Each structure stands twice: as structure tokens, then as C-alpha cells.
Amino acid sequence: MQQIDNYNFAGKKAIVRVDFNVPLNDKFEVTDDTRIVEAMPTIKKILSDGGAAVLMSHLGRPKEGPEAKFSLKHVVSKVQSLLSGVNVKFVDDCIGDKVLQAKKDLKMGEVLILENLRFYKAEDKDKEAMPGFAKQLAEGVDVYVNDAFGTAHRAHASTAIIAQYVKNKMAGFLLEKEIKFLGDTVANPEKPFVAIVGGAKVSGKLEVLKSLTGKCDTILIGGGMAYTFYKALGYKIGNSLVEEELVDTAKQILEDAKAKGVNFMLPVDNLAADKFDNGADIMEVGTEIPDGRMALDIGAKTIKAYAAEIKGAKTVVWNGPMGCFEMPNFAKGTFGVCQAVADSSAISIIGGGDSVAAVNQSGLADKMSHISTGGGASLEFLEGKVLPGIAAVRD
Ligand code: AMP
Secondary structure (H helix, E strand, C coil): CCCHHHCCCCCCEEEEECCCCCCECCCCCECCCHHHHHHHHHHHHHHHHCCEEEEECCCCCCCCCCCHHHCHHHHHHHHHHHCCCCCEEECCCCCCHHHHHHHHHCCCCCEEECCCHHHCHHHHCCCCCHHHHHHHHHCCCCEEEECCHHHCCCCCCCCCHHHHHCCEEEECHHHHHHHHHHHHHHHCCCCCEEEEECCCCHHHHHHHHHHHHCCCCEEEECCCCHHHHHHHCCCCECCCCCCHHHHHHHHHHHHHHHHCCCEEECCCCEEEECCCCCCCCEEEECCCECCCCEEEEECHHHHHHHHHHHHCCCEEEEECCCCCCCCHHHCHHHHHHHHHHHHCCCEEEECCHHHHHHHHHHCCHHHCCEECCCHHHHHHHHCCCCCHHHHHHHC
């Protein structure tokens, strides 16, 4: 793959797929600019080489064509404030004559932001129209840079198809970092390699569990999915979350882990609540959840046992919370594991929306080696799938 670091953008116009899908308040101000800030290294590299950057992104989920509330014009002032002294322009479309003219008029050292890609169905929904749309996006530029990991698991016009119509293509710094950690580090992990897998359901993490069972030394299970494994082992689960149809699959995963010599750990104790509520009555129980109770967090002994495994690890991957961490009384497991990962000297990779939210809330983000910018994309990457957005810039 062409490395962005080794490419000289002098005199080139580069179209960059960024992820500017940022939250806005009711005044259409950006309330969290993390994604915009994270795109800056790639944009600044293009500009400092003496090139020009055309930025394209989606924002929100427009249903039928243009909707003012999803316009990318709302991010322009934020981008401008992060690029002081740079001329940041906006054009209220992403294809067509007006856009082509704006690309032509763009001078080296300038930035042009295009309108929301998803105002056109050809970006993500209308497969037949995708190539024509992608070709128009590619008009008037010399280079395509993909720096949007959050959509890299989708073969959309701007994330993958466009690469066929631009001669020079590459990953931006953000995408490169994701490939380095989620791809290279996980493919050749320093051992012991410990995976922490949590979240609501086994179904959402089935493929990742299968894939990690072949690679990890230890898998630590938490969250609602633990109780489907409990059921598979014949433990009482009370009213805890369970996926009956996956009990046999859970058995197979346990057998597979045993056969492969993986240390597959389940919670040894739990917080069992009488209802799904932060104010619920809480009982500390072992591996038998009493009737009428539901396990909503892992217990103190489990946190200690998991922390010990994490301490001895050289590589840690974490996806999914250990309990209902949105409720403070059931957040200790998730934050305990978070602290253990932060304290360990292992390479730590955090993927998935909820674990990333927990890490950010805990204030320990700067102690992690890598926090993935894509929920679904990071999961698919860990599952060992080829992501279209990465394959496109690799070919
Ligand atoms: P996922 O999207 O599959 O990663 O699941 C994340 C969600 O799982 C969070 O909203 C948690 O509140 C929820 N969760 C974690 N542990 C439990 C549990 N023991 N019972 C029910 N839901 C849980």
C-alpha cells in the first residue's frame, strides 16, 4: 500500500473521505469535535506538502435527499478554527458542474468541503448508481485518500468504489493507525494475548469470539453474554439476559476453546439485581443467579481475577462492557477492567462504541495504546474480515 508519509502532495488535489459524522446541538453547533480533530494530521500533511484537500463525508442519516439539518456546512467553522490561516471553502453539493468548478478553482494550500454524500442514494443505498456517482466524485482530483475507518466496513461510493477512478490512492494517517493496531498487532500479537469480550449478546460477538479463540491465550467474558455461557454450563441464571437459541453455540465455543488450550474465563461472581434499574436491590452472588434476579455486572472477585490476567498480558484487546455500565451501580466491573488495562504495560487496543465510551468517561484514554474510531468496523476487523474501504486503497 502507498504510505501517506512517503507521498508528496505538492501540486496535487486530493479528495479525502473523512468521518465528519459529528454530533450537533439544536443550534447546529458541533458538540464533540473529536472526529474532526483526528482528521487533521492527514489534511495538514496534504497542505504542508503544497497540495489542496477536497473533503467529503456523510453526516447523520438523511432519508430522502438533502435535509438542512444534516448539511456539512455546519462543520465548516469548526474545520476553519482548526486550520487557522487556511482558506476553507464549502460547496453545497458533492457532484455536478458547480462542484467541478469549485474543484478547478481550488488553489494549492486551500480546503474545499463538499456537501453530505448521503444526500444521494448512490453513495450508500443504490448499488447500480454507485459507480457513476463515484466517478463524479473522482473528477477533478489527482489522489484519493481514505481516512474514515468508521465506514471502512462498507463498500460505499466514497469509501471503496471511488478508488477505481483515481490513479493514486492511499490510507490516511487515521486509517493507517487502525490497520497497524487492529490488523498487524492482532495478526502477530506479542504473547500472552488477552481478549476481553463483553456487551449484551453473544450473537453480536459470535464471529469475533470464534476468530479470537484461534489467536488468544486468554479470553475474559463479561456483560450480558456471560449468562448464555452460564446456561450452557448448566448454571442457574435467574432472569439474566440469555439467548436460548445460542446455548448450543456457546457450548461449542467453550469446547473449541478447551481443545485449542485457550484459557476461557467466565465471571466467578456477579451483582444480581431484583430489577433493571440503578436503584435496584443488589445481591453479591457466585455463579448461581437466584430466581427473580438478573446479573447486571461482574463481581469484585471477577474484577480481581481479570485484572491479574490483564497484568500479565503483553497484548490486550477489549470490546464490550462488563455490565450495564450506563447505570453507576453496575459500572464497577467495566471501570475496574478499564483501570486494569490502563495500569498494564501491554499494547492495549480498545474497539467498539461502548468500551470506547467507558474509557473516555474514566479519563484513562491516554493510557491506552489505541482507541479505535469505528465500532462496527473494528469488530469486523477483529473478526478477520477484509474491509472494503481498506482493500480499495490497497489494490
Ligand atoms: P453491545 O452493544 O453488544 O456491546 O452491548 C452493550 C450493552 O450491553 C450496554 O448497553 C450494556 O448496558 C449492556 N449490558 C452489559 N452487561 C449487561 C448485562 N449483564 N445485562 C444486560 N445488559 C448488559
